[in-house]
Amino acid sequence: MTKENVLIIAVKKGSETDDHFQSSVQEIKSLSYTAGGNVVEIVTQNRVQIHPVTYVGEGKLEEVKQRIIQLDIELVIANDELSPGQLRNLNDHFGIRVIDRSQLILDIFASRAKTKEGQLQVELAQLEYTLPRLHGMGLVMSRLGGGIGTRGPGETKLETDQRHIRRRIDDIKRRLKDVVKQREQYRKRRKLNQVFQIAIVGYTNAGKSTIFNRLTNESALEEDLLFATLDPLTRQIHLPSGFKVLLTDTVGFLQDLPTSLIAAFKSTLEEVREADFLLHVVDASHEGNEEQQNTVMQILRELDAHTIPMLTVYNKSDLLQEDFIPLHHPYIVMSAYDEKDQETLVLKIEEVLKQEWDQYSISLKPDKGRLMNQLGTHTIVTRKQYNENKNQYDLEGFIPQIHPLQSMVKEQDNVDDK
Structure with a gap:
């Protein structure tokens, strides 16, 4: 598959440290590579805050446009999440596709999701991201189109009709509710089984x-x-x-x-x-x-x-x-x-x-095999020794503070004391 030529634009805000900015730039470069892009150039700008209309300032905007032509750039990726207006303005100004950090991450997730649950979760996130940005995304909206930022797990082409998207969001949320209930049942069962x-x-x-x-x-x-x-x-x-x-x-x-x-x-x-x-x-x-x-x-x-x-x-x-x-x-x-x-x-x-758990020491008769097995699988047994003279097993170990076996261990201790 041919890699798309990518140009990254990144703004270092006044409140941002150099280390944080550099690490985020390296990260978006790695994300672009993961998504199948060929990062040709990274253009950065220092600003007190992001330009509210075009993300970068006017001078930098023109510099980027020139580099797009010179380097045959097919996609521009912004290192921050863009507002619907910023996205529309950059698309119009550059004349090629522009996506932001969030869209890039969502695109990678869309290509990685294998389970039905994962695919639904990603599609929901994509739709909720897309809804307020419909007018600024142009050709990017095509699910079946090629290129970074256009992938998604859905079976049909994504329509630009807001009502359709809202219906789809409601439908996915309903389906995910069932998945959440199922997960909760699994978790409850695991908790019950300790x-x-x-x-x-x-x-x-x-x-x-x-x-x-x-x-x-x-x-x-x-x-x-x-x-x-x-x-x-x-x-x-x-x-x-x-x-x-x-x-x-x-x-x-x-x-x-x-x-x-x-x-x-x-x-x-x-x-x-x-x-x-x-x-x-x-x-x-x-x-x-x-x-x-x-x-x-x-x-x-x-x-x-x-x-x-x-x-x-x-x-x-x-x-x-x-x-x-x-x-x-x-x-x-x-x-x-x-x-x-x-x-x-x-x-x-x-x-x-x-270090987190309670220590215990217990002696069990051979007929307490079930309790011995439970201690072996649900606690950390550090010593287990058979005492021939007393015909009993001496066990030492560690047990979570809140565990049903705690009461059985204490109960057995009381029996031994008597």
């Missing part, structure tokens, strides 16, 4: 899917591209002690994610909020990893998931050129491709959980 849930979160392309695959022996998509994973996967694994957990791989986070996308993916992101423990995967080799960590923590706060116990996994240690200083604790520095590091990771998870 299955411990670990969600892998982190910035896009930090290596979450690689770690997920190594721990679960799965083959989820691993690519050196932003948003390689869109639809969440959940698999059951056993930690070294025998403790059984559900591990979920989630969609990557990003600076300035479109609000419509966060809203559309609410049911998917609930998987994060409902987790008992988080693995925050960070690309330790990325020069902007501090900014990325802050973005992830901000999104976790927005999801009300920032108080969930967490282990920060500084991944890609094999690419580090100098000593690494961690920003968050507890943490582990590792390479997802190193088998020893994989073993260290699961041991570290148990170590962190032990």
